[in-house]
Amino acid sequence: MNRKKxxxxxxxxxxxVSWQTPxxxxxxxxxxxxxRPAQAGxxxxQASSEDPQYEVRSEKSGKTAIHRPQALHKR
Structure with missing residues (x-):
């Protein structure tokens, strides 16, 4: 079985969105x-235009983080 990404x-x-944390x-x-490369938390x-990431703000803590799109799930 061939699975496409x-x-x-x-x-x-x-x-x-939601995401998994420890x-x-x-x-x-x-x-x-x-x-482009950016800092959060x-x-x-190491984001780029070919590999973009997303800055998100937690509803609970108000802190920001940067995640790859694969780690984020639309709610």
């Missing part, structure tokens, strides 16, 4: 699409 649907600022599932909002994301 599914491309996640595009996300936009304001979209409600503490469990977290929910938040997409702040922006990141297309003490981590440097």
């Amino acid at each position: 599914q491309t996640p649907p595009p996300l936009h600022a304001g979209d409600k 503490q469990g599932r977290t929910a938040g909002t997409v702040v922006k699409r990141v297309t 003490g981590h440097t994301a």
